[in-house]
Amino acid sequence: MKEEVFYSKGMKYIKEDYPDLYEGNVSLNKVAYTGKALDYKTQKLIALGINAAFSDDRAIKKQIMSSMQEFGTTKDEIVDVFRVVLLIAGKPAFMKAINILYELEDDECVCGGGVI
Amino acid sequence: MKEEVFYSKGMKYIKEDYPDLYEGNVSLNKVAYTGKALDYKTQKLIALGINAAFSDDRAIKKQIMSSMQEFGTTKDEIVDVFRVVLLIAGKPAFMKAINILYELEDDECVCGGGVI
């Protein structure tokens, strides 16, 4: 299933106010994640890597959470994505991503959730 | 093996003139690509995705070639990386990457190589 599990508040408004733009986003998502050769999980890890390289807090957080929930992606797998970010995009981008990962982990601990 | 197969002319000079900096690059490569959970091929595809998102011609070309030679990565797999680039980094970054891929393919065809 390639729908966005956590879609943001903004996207809900877009669906109501600009249905053509909403449909455009759904189609784009489908085209992007309907790989011929790579599986969806791998493609989502690539998306996470790009978002981390762009230092985009919101997108990093969203990708980590959806990847863990949809595919059971482990912390080790996510750190392996961020190793590549360190090499290709430098240390500040890497540290931002690592900090978000551990903050998510801490949040879970407080809640007793233990997803991570 | 995680050494760089195609290392650029610049890196050869660095090895001679600034050996500590060369060693630093080798170590960084090793740390980046020694994943605990993802295999090396997947990590290289993530690197390709980030380079394409950054619209870095030279790095895109180098990653495509090394990925095809080291892992037999197929054109379909590479296009699946670029699908994610379209979604996360937009159409100009996607088109630049696609153009480089097809130019490499054309070059191969002329030479009768057929690697791609």
Place this chain on the structure above:
Amino acid sequence: MKEEVFYSKGMKYIKEDYPDLYEGNVSLNKVAYTGKALDYKTQKLIALGINAAFSDDRAIKKQIMSSMQEFGTTKDEIVDVFRVVLLIAGKPAFMKAINILYELEDDECVCGGGVI
């Protein structure tokens, strides 16, 4: 009038502490927005598009507010800018901009302002 309506706290300090740098910023603004052929409103929408493409929260918010107040720019016009951002800069940049737009709208609603 091409002065900045909402200029930030930092700019006020710069005016006091580094008057040459403040003057430099004023001149740059003037040169940028004194188009020969495009009107000021169009140039401000281009500025908004670039800020959104750069995923710069603070600048996006500032541009939306000043554009609405100075020119009566509508939500539809702003969403049309962000459509281009989706194409050229990808979905995370688009979503960040859309979220900021709707948060501003929600804030206004709470206050009964109704500017948007």
Place this chain on the structure above:
Amino acid sequence: MKEEVFYSKGMKYIKEDYPDLYEGNVSLNKVAYTGKALDYKTQKLIALGINAAFSDDRAIKKQIMSSMQEFGTTKDEIVDVFRVVLLIAGKPAFMKAINILYELEDDECVCGGGVI
């Protein structure tokens, strides 16, 4: 008409080899450029501004040419876009865009074309 007039060699290959991805690009273009409130020419100038801010040579060139041919956009209008680029994205991005504009103009002069 919102089809791309100058579509690149790469896009032709995509149309043949990955028709779903080609269709996805066509849809995305349509959604992006079907503004409710801004006209197509203004949206294309915003696209040019973002491409220039990203320092993307190929995309800048393509946008200048298509904008001049489709809408008769003048050099003054394009320079007004680049004034905003100077302010928002800095001088190197501005200079790259200006150089591309004048190279295109020089090319035209040689050919006696006089489009610019």
Place this chain on the structure above:
Amino acid sequence: MKEEVFYSKGMKYIKEDYPDLYEGNVSLNKVAYTGKALDYKTQKLIALGINAAFSDDRAIKKQIMSSMQEFGTTKDEIVDVFRVVLLIAGKPAFMKAINILYELEDDECVCGGGVI
């Protein structure tokens, strides 16, 4: 001394959970800041300039604080770095950096610290 004075919470976790990755970061830092010809302070100012050009809040703040504490870097020196950011990376990146600098200064005043 080239160790990071303010290392972030995330880095502490990395040290525990992924010691090889931690060591990789330490080595990278050492290689980067062991200049042959420029002193460490100048290199740190270059790092600050790049972080500001990338509009990275967290890294800008961290670099300003460590630079002031380790080298007694003055506000004037930091503003001189940001002058270059205005030229090369544009006004929004410049304003973000200036705002962070003055917020740090204000924080110090509240605490009676007076470091800045």
Place this chain on the structure above:
Amino acid sequence: MKEEVFYSKGMKYIKEDYPDLYEGNVSLNKVAYTGKALDYKTQKLIALGINAAFSDDRAIKKQIMSSMQEFGTTKDEIVDVFRVVLLIAGKPAFMKAINILYELEDDECVCGGGVI
């Protein structure tokens, strides 16, 4: 002297066609490089670092050449700038800058110039 020694063909055209925009660029340069506390050479090295972090070929080349000619900046000093680029902006940006540096050096050798 803070005028640009190597100013590009595009800037000459701007001077003729858009004198206000030319003047705006001259003023911006002056404000940027008239530091209160850092000397001009240090500010130019920061500019080089940012250009390298942005992977801007043309600007990197121009900054290296002007820095060597105006201040006698050495190869070691430039490599020290690029060490910081490796840390903050990643390996592809670093390699691009290093390659440009060595290509310039090779060009000089061919010409018997020996500036580098």
